[in-house]
Amino acid sequence: MSKRIALFPALLLALLVIVATALTWMNFSQALPRSQWAQAAWSPDINVIEQMIFHYSLLPRLAISLLVGAGLGLVGVLFQQVLRNPLAEPTTLGVATGAQLGITVTTLWAIPGAMASQFAALAGACVVGLIVFGVAWGKRLSPVTLILAGLVVSLYCGAINQLLVIFHHDQLQSMFLWSTGTLTQTDWGGVERLWPQLLGGVMLTLLLLRPLTLMGLDDGVARNLGWPCRSRVWRRCRWR
Numbered sequence: 001m002s003k004r005i006a007l008f009p010a011l012l013l014a015l016l017v018i019v020a021t022a023l024t025w026m027n028f029s030q031a032l033p034r035s036q037w038a039q040a041a042w043s044p045d046i047n048v049i050e051q052m053i054f055h056y057s058l059l060p061r062l063a064i065s066l067l068v069g070a071g072l073g074l075v076g077v078l079f080q081q082v083l084r085n086p087l088a089e090p091t092t093l094g095v096a097t098g099a100q101l102g103i104t105v106t107t108l109w110a111i112p113g114a115m116a117s118q119f120a121a122l123a124g125a126c127v128v129g130l131i132v133f134g135v136a137w138g139k140r141l142s143p144v145t146l147i148l149a150g151l152v153v154s155l156y157c158g159a160i161n162q163l164l165v166i167f168h169h170d171q172l173q174s175m176f177l178w179s180t181g182t183l184t185q186t187d188w189g190g191v192e193r194l195w196p197q198l199l200g201g202v203m204l205t206l207l208l209l210r211p212l213t214l215m216g217l218d219d220g221v222a223r224n225l226g227w228p229c230r231s232r233v234w235r236r237c238r239w240r
Helices: 002-031 034-042 049-083 095-108 114-137 143-167 173-179 189-207 209-215 219-224 232-237
Strands: none
Touching: 002 034, 002 049, 034 049, 049 189, 049 209, 095 114, 095 143, 095 173, 114 143, 143 173, 189 209
């Protein structure tokens, strides 16, 4: 029975990959004949608009969707592993809403540059994350308390963000598209900026793989494997 339960996620993932691949294939086939895919991917003819759209819109959109999905999946796994909470992820902890609020403020103040928006999103996510952890700290980071705190703080940040959008509609029109998760691309700039950052996150995760694995174990097993569970800070951060 346990083997069947463990096999189900793998089968579901394989099915989703097959469906996504089939839909992508159909989308590409409608946009451009398959015989021109190779040329459009590597050296598109500037006189053929379909090849230009394929190279500068469809392929970057596919690449950015894979990178963004991989990044969100990695963050979700890290949250769940560190917090021992299967419901922990950027949305339930309010981190995603904090990042959105940071970008809204940056856009409202007209701070130029893609790096400024990234740092603003990181700052907003960190501030909201600290608020959520501070609220749940009194309950020793109880899983239920942590999720409820994250949802409440997320609602407050979302309300503030919507108020800013309502009162500054002309300046924040782009936030409507950003908040809906648009993947529209017009060049490879987003992919070129994102893949090194994702690669750095993956490498850092691999370097921390052993302590992250020990965090998911029982305290007694982790102690026998060398994890310092007796530290005062660690004991305060464990579930009771």
